[in-house]
Amino acid sequence: MTNKQGIIHNSDKTVILLYLIMVTIGWLSIYAAEFTEGMGHVLNFSTSYGKQFVFILTSLVVAAAVMLIDVRFFTGFANIIYAVAILLLIAVLFAGVEINATRAWFRIGGLAFQPSEIAKYATALALASIISSIRSRKPGNKDLLKGLCLILLPAGLVLLQKDVGTTLVFLSFSLALFREGWIGLLVFVIGGIAVFLFVLTLMMNEFIIISVLAFIAFFVAVIMRKKSGAVLQVIALFLFLSGYVYSVDYAFDNILQPHHKARIEVLVHGNADLQGAGYNLHQSKIAIGSGGLWGKGFLQGTQTQFNFVPEQTTDFIFCTVGEEWGFAGSLVIIGLFVWLLLRLIYLAERQKSTFSRVFGYCITSVLLFHFAVNIGMTVGLVPVIGIPLPLLSYGGSSLWGTTLMLFTFLKFDANRHEMI
């Protein structure tokens, strides 16, 4: 009895409140996206909003269950949960069903379930486990390799499902590794330069880029010529980057799938191919852009009502918000997300145990990635990769996965005084 009272008392009310608000906004947006005049009952279970209502209820059950389970279950069984998740990822390659050209779903009865959602959660637990296990010493190269494998194994399996979006989500764990000092800022700088050069190569002739690089290298070398070995280092770096620039074209043409290529090209080259690869983005921008400052009002969005925006209950749910609630509504949604993420950082930092802190950073990183990439793609900042907006997009797996992550962390936070 007291235990239970304690749980509710100790849980972070802010996160719970934000969770409930966002889930509600999500459901309203799904309702609005699907709304047609003279539509059936609000709880029509053949519709997305009807199903989402059930998903929300079951998520609350998941949340309650997580809060009631002993916290040692998560810490102690982290590796086992990870192993189960890996097995599920392997199993889905054989026993899964294909939806939207990805083999990422199990179908049990009428429900489809995506094991990669569990994998994100399990990877966060496993990373927390491995990082907290060596808290007394500095991580060595061996530890770093172990950590990388821990991330790359599920990422690779998800890539085999042809689910590029979710694969890229696993990159976000690097933010948690950065916080724990396993990797430095240099990784992000190099990553940033790589992405920059990648986009640049698609936009202009690689010969020009290499010429500019040579020019910069020459000046850097002249400035640093007094330092021993610096010139050689600059030359080596220049050669490496030149090789990279040359290989981008090859990688772009031979490794990426045609539709991924097209989506990147749409972004780089502006409003190209409005009927093909650019259609989703164009329609998404129309819906959001036509919202103006205050939006068209609830259920008044013409672009979403008449289905001009594809995938508008799932990946493009933000269009409904943008169109019907305008910039004001967008501001609220982004504000809620930023608030939630900062709150999670705050909670993570007040953890006594490294395990809970790392776990907190892991889920924050995952949610941040989803938030940034999902909204970024609807407004044309990021190539269209199909990942949902957490808590708002339609979908059981996504909602359960996010609920599981958030409430596991809330459980840790509630018990932070017992965990070391």
Place this chain on the structure above:
Amino acid sequence: MLNFVSNCNKAIANLSFLSMQIHGKTDQYNSRRKIVSGFIIAVGLILLIRLFMLQIVDPSYKAFARSNFLRHITDYPSRGLIYDRHGELLVYNEVHYDLMVIPGQVGVIDTLEFCRLLNMDVSTFESRLLQARRHSMFRASVFERQISKTTFAAFQEKMFRFPGFFTQPRTLRRYTYPIATHTFGYVGEAGPGIIGNDPYYRPGDFIGISGIEKAYEKELRGQKGLRIRMVDVFNRDIGPFHDGRYDTLAIAGKDIYTTLDTQLQLYGEKLMQNKRGSIVAIEPATGEVLALVSAPSFDPGLLVGRQRTRNYRMLQNDTLKPLFNRALMAQYPPGSVFKLVSTLIALQEGVVEPHTRYGCSGIYHAGGISVRCRSHPGPVNAVTAIQYSCNTYSSIIFQNTINNPIFNGIQHSFSHWRDYLLSFGFGRTFGTDLAFELPGLVATADYYDRLYGTSGWRSQTILSLGIGQGELGVTPMQLANMTAAIANRGYYLTPHVVKAIGQTDNPNTRHSLAQDIPVDKEHFETIVYAMHMVVEDGTGRFSRIPGISMAGKTGTVQNPHGENHSVFVAFAPVDDPQIAISVVVENAGYGSVWAAPIASLMIEQYLTGKVQRKWFEDRVLNQSFLTAQP
């Protein structure tokens, strides 16, 4: 229990103190939480800036959104119908469908099937689509005109598979009889020039190009309606935008009741078969045009629909010039029929008395210029001169008029004479409701001054004007109007073809003002009597109609290029004129031989409703002048 809990809490507090110390040692990267937090805030800000640009700064997405889901559908009103003077329907409409396209909404479609449905090859499909794209991505263009009913039915079924395409009902003109082509005119697509000047017209809209269709375009076309409909991504109609608040209803065009007499028009066209020339018949009391024939003519149905351009080109290249409306545009010297006018002027000016007689020796000499005359009983006065068409008499009275000493010089006397001509309607357009009428030619004193010098011309210099030759050009319409003015004994009403607009009891008042001719009625009575004598016992006696009193005048227009033109003007009955008519048959010789019989048959047809003189009719019908030298 409570005790236990508090103890536990104390223990945990101790432990946490311990862990803090441990953290103090290992958690050296604590400060990185600020970088992560900063990163989160940066992401939020970047998204917000982008959203601000999209939603507040850039207005183009709002326009995109409207064109996405709004369809501006034009409702074309049915064009007004055209009736004859007795209420018989002459021009009506038939519904056809145009296939329209909005290029911005054309998605991935089965081009092959689409082309198969339309019976079109793929390259045509692509070039049409490109053409539509050039016009506008978001506005509808005509993709294929007037698709057949079967194509329409087949297409309608599969419409949902071809987003961006839709059909639009349009009406095309149909004609009860293939007659009065020049009077009706035709309807065509509004060209770029019209669209640039009048915002009412859009590409693909129809507009009257000539005839009544042009002159009464505003009445006939009605008012286009506009409906704003909402459609979804599959181009399915969702319903009216804002419950139709911005919709306007199409207003049907007004019907036009013409002054034409269908039977007379039909008969006139029949008589003019295989001939070049024209017939203009007017009701003198009202100025209403009863029949307007220009031969050769063509079926008005040729200039309707998809074949219009091809047929138009064919008609344009025809050496017989069927597109040329001779009744309004052909200009001839009037020849002897002009003697009616010149005699009226001389009588009014008092330079000759009605009973004054002049002898005729068959040739008239004046200062080195001589005018020939055909043999006739002499000497002649005003009546017999017209009865026998005496050139000598006409030349004398013309010189008398021009040499009238009350005028200070020939410039003044000639200008005075010319003013009479203008009062008859010569040398200027009437401003009728008939498109493309030409003014003809009446030379000015200035013209002769320039030609001969101010003192270089005398009455004999311009002597040929006295017998209707020389620097004179009149249209058949002007001749018919002159005849109507004589029938009215001194005035005319502007000839027109539209009696009423909208309803029969809504008369067209555009042309209801009488134009007076400054010649006394008694002189007109003299001339009318002379014209009656022309038919009873003169040059036109051959065309006398038993039981009908007719007044007429023959004319033979000298044609330096070939055979003379046969001209006749007439009205009947003499004492209560119902019809005034002018007939011109090009290259047919004497006026009494061909033009007079045709006028006579027309008058018989109009006044009695049938023609008794079959042999007389057959003689005209069987004659062709198309091979004659023009």
